[in-house]
Amino acid sequence: MSDATSMAEDFASGRSDPVQALEQALEKARQVPSVFISLTPERARREAEAAAARWRAGQPLSVFDGVPLAWKDLFDVAGSVTTAGAAYRRNAPAALLDAPTVGLLCRAGMVSVGKTNLSELAYSGLGLNPHFGTPHNPHGTDQPRIPGGSSSGSAVAVAAGIVPIAMGTDTAGSIRIPSAFNGLVGYRSSSRRYSRDGVFPLAHTLDSLGPLTRSARDALAIDDLLHGRTQTHTARSLKGQRFVLAQQDVEPAVRNNLLRAVEQLKAQGALIEERECPTFQATLDLIKHHGWLGSFEAFALHQGLLDSRDAEQLDPRVRRRLEAARSLPASQLIHLTDARRHLQQQLIDDLDGAILITPTVAHVAPALAPLEADDDLFVTTNLATLRLTMPGSLLDMPGVTLPSGRDAQGLPTGLLLSAPAGEDARLLRAALSVETVLNV
Numbered sequence: 001m002s003d004a005t006s007m008a009e010d011f012a013s014g015r016s017d018p019v020q021a022l023e024q025a026l027e028k029a030r031q032v033p034s035v036f037i038s039l040t041p042e043r044a045r046r047e048a049e050a051a052a053a054r055w056r057a058g059q060p061l062s063v064f065d066g067v068p069l070a071w072k073d074l075f076d077v078a079g080s081v082t083t084a085g086a087a088y089r090r091n092a093p094a095a096l097l098d099a100p101t102v103g104l105l106c107r108a109g110m111v112s113v114g115k116t117n118l119s120e121l122a123y124s125g126l127g128l129n130p131h132f133g134t135p136h137n138p139h140g141t142d143q144p145r146i147p148g149g150s151s152s153g154s155a156v157a158v159a160a161g162i163v164p165i166a167m168g169t170d171t172a173g174s175i176r177i178p179s180a181f182n183g184l185v186g187y188r189s190s191s192r193r194y195s196r197d198g199v200f201p202l203a204h205t206l207d208s209l210g211p212l213t214r215s216a217r218d219a220l221a222i223d224d225l226l227h228g229r230t231q232t233h234t235a236r237s238l239k240g241q242r243f244v245l246a247q248q249d250v251e252p253a254v255r256n257n258l259l260r261a262v263e264q265l266k267a268q269g270a271l272i273e274e275r276e277c278p279t280f281q282a283t284l285d286l287i288k289h290h291g292w293l294g295s296f297e298a299f300a301l302h303q304g305l306l307d308s309r310d311a312e313q314l315d316p317r318v319r320r321r322l323e324a325a326r327s328l329p330a331s332q333l334i335h336l337t338d339a340r341r342h343l344q345q346q347l348i349d350d351l352d353g354a355i356l357i358t359p360t361v362a363h364v365a366p367a368l369a370p371l372e373a374d375d376d377l378f379v380t381t382n383l384a385t386l387r388l389t390m391p392g393s394l395l396d397m398p399g400v401t402l403p404s405g406r407d408a409q410g411l412p413t414g415l416l417l418s419a420p421a422g423e424d425a426r427l428l429r430a431a432l433s434v435e436t437v438l439n440v
Helices: 004-013 018-031 041-056 100-107 152-159 176-181 216-226 252-267 278-290 293-306 309-313 316-323 330-351 368-373 375-386 390-394 424-437
Strands: 036-039 068-072 111-116 165-170 185-188 208-213 242-245 271-274 355-359 399-406 412-418
Touching: 004 018, 004 041, 004 216, 018 036, 018 041, 018 068, 018 111, 036 152, 041 111, 068 152, 100 111, 100 216, 111 152, 152 165, 152 176, 152 208, 165 185, 176 185, 176 399, 176 412, 185 216, 185 424, 208 216, 216 399, 216 424, 252 271, 252 355, 252 399, 252 412, 252 424, 278 330, 278 390, 293 309, 293 316, 293 330, 316 375, 355 424, 368 375, 399 424, 412 424
Parallel strands: 068 111, 068 165, 242 271, 242 355
Antiparallel strands: 036 111, 165 208, 185 208, 185 399, 355 412, 399 412
């Protein structure tokens, strides 16, 4: 499957055009169950026809003019209901305006195909949704496997070849996890890098936006478009580029693929310190023993919902997780907030300019059926799935997950590159360089 950059090159050469690409996307979208909550074919056709005319005239609005993309159903798209994957929001008023992020990519000529499925209220790393169905991981050929969450539909939309780019959100791993499970590139931006206006929230401090793509160069291009830049990026030599490899307790396939990737980086001259990252480990311990900051913020946001009749319509697993924070003491919140501030500063000293490498998720995508049948298994698997991405979220580290290989069953594994908050541009350039030398 080609990435968005290759698709746009086909537009420029006349080998394809945006209308043809859109019709193929719409046809595929209707064939793959539970990926989209809603499609926007009328809008998309207007946008694609306008883009095709611009390419014929040699006047594209951007490098991605006419490229189809999908939006996680947390983003407001004018004329569509923003459901947040929740049954109680099915009949909410349609959005009057595009979210600023949607508007920026629309003005760059990109074609909005529709709104993708997600874990209800974006509150799970597994991607199950009892209201709108659970999209199946395309790599699960032996049995249905989870897509990862919460940006489940966005990941499957890209992995199944419906669109080359889908936008998601990430509060504890919700871009990075489904990207890793589906063999994609996923970029979690620093939380303030893009406007979050018009995006249904979960946790004010931790929410971030970003694309799920087929290549690092596409993620870079999206970042440029969202900042009004037009740049050409080429992969830089890895010679002398410093990384810290912090190994974790993971499945053998995840570890083996990670170590093989690291050897490929070393062969290109990358300087890789294989050592514990004290800040990362301290953040893991903080979360384990003192809880999750997002739990406090999610409960505060949704307390009114939980106290209303609409709470009866919630996925019971999501409702229980939200309610679990009701009785948490304020002292715990203060401790987490203070510790977070200290650890963010400590991280800068700890990495000293290096990029952190960790596994994205400790395991490959689990089977779907057992998780649907067993609440206890769901809880333990959700925590295990989120474990390695939560520290980066708490520290507001931009992160890019890249495919690192497959296990014996063909299920994808991922490696995660992360940097201190605000160092997105440096991280994205490093991801481009790393991607070019990985042989997966």
